[in-house]
Amino acid sequence: MAVELDGLRVAIYRQGDNLFALNGRCPHANGPMGLGWIEEGEAVCPLHRWRFKLTTGRCTTVRGESLHRFTCEVRDGEVWVAV
Numbered sequence: 294m295a296v297e298l299d300g301l302r303v304a305i306y307r308q309g310d311n312l313f314a315l316n317g318r319c320p321h322a323n324g325p326m327g328l329g330w331i332e333e334g335e336a337v338c339p340l341h342r343w344r345f346k347l348t349t350g351r352c353t354t355v356r357g358e359s360l361h362r363f364t365c366e367v368r369d370g371e372v373w374v375a376v
């Protein structure tokens with residue numbers, strides 16, 4: 294899911310019972326991470342398929358690249374993201 298919070302693009306992913314929130318702009322060419330998908334525990338950018346660990350935001354395609362990971366949780370059925 295792609296959301297914008299105070300002008301900040303955030304990508305929210307659900308894997309099983311776990312939620313993850315990563316920066317929504319891919320560091321490669323600002324691809325929309327929130328329009329991507331999950332493969333093997335990694336968020337995949339829809340533009341050129343760079344991959345990022347959901348648990349850390351670390352890029353597994355290009356060493357040294359990463360996405361900021363935000364703390365998020367469900368409260369009373371709503372997703373809260375600490376930005």
Ligand code: FES
Pocket residue numbers: 319320321322323324325338339340341342343
């Ligand atoms: S913009 Fe994300 S991989 Fe190129």
